Amino acid sequence: MMMVPPQHDTWVELTPEELPIAAIYDWVLDPEAGAVVLFSGTVxxxxxxxxxVTQLVYEAYESEVGARLADIAGEMRQRWPSVRKAALLHRVGTLCLTESSVVVAASAPHRDAAFEAARFGIDTLKATVPIWKQEHHDGGTDWGLQSQPIAQVPGS
Incomplete structure (x- = not known):
């Protein structure tokens, strides 16, 4: 199933589908933006x-994820008002080595805002969005060491 990018300036999604890196990059391009930063977290x-480690299995509190991702995109825009487009997408399900589990992208007229907004986006997503990973590795299977509830958004 092909994901369809939104018609507005924010793309947030939780999906079991492969993340379309090239499509996300193309979508975040904007004629007023001279900088695009795209971060892809891979297994x-x-x-x-x-x-x-041979694979990761991601689970999420799905009814909460969309709103949290949208809040992060909103905060990216509040802190860096020049951000033109923002994308935050995360996968759930079983992922193999080198597959992308998360993508955060930001476009802005200048690189400083794009870099800072994207960095804030991924750091805040990892710290506050209820998504957990289970690691399958040499020693067995365990939940990721950062799988814990965190109440405060970094930098707030």
Missing amino acids: RDHAEHRTG
Whole structure:
């Protein structure tokens, strides 16, 4: 199933589908923006104190995720008013090595705002959105070490 980008300036989504990196990049382009920053978090073969990671399984409190992602996009715009478009997409389900689990993108007239907004977006998403990962590795299966509720948004 192909994801369809929105017609407005914010794209937030939780999906079991492969994240369309090129489509997200194309969507975030804007004639008034001279900078696009796109961060893609991918599944790697190790985690803190864990080697031989083979896959991750993401679960989410789905009814909460969309609103939280939209709030983060709104905060990106409040802190960096020149942001033209913002995208925050995350996968759920089983992901193999090198697959993208999360994408955050921002476009702005200048690189400082695009970099800072995208950095804030991914850091805040990881700290506050109820998405958890289970790691399958050499030593067994465990929930990611950062799978914990965090009440405060970083930098607030």
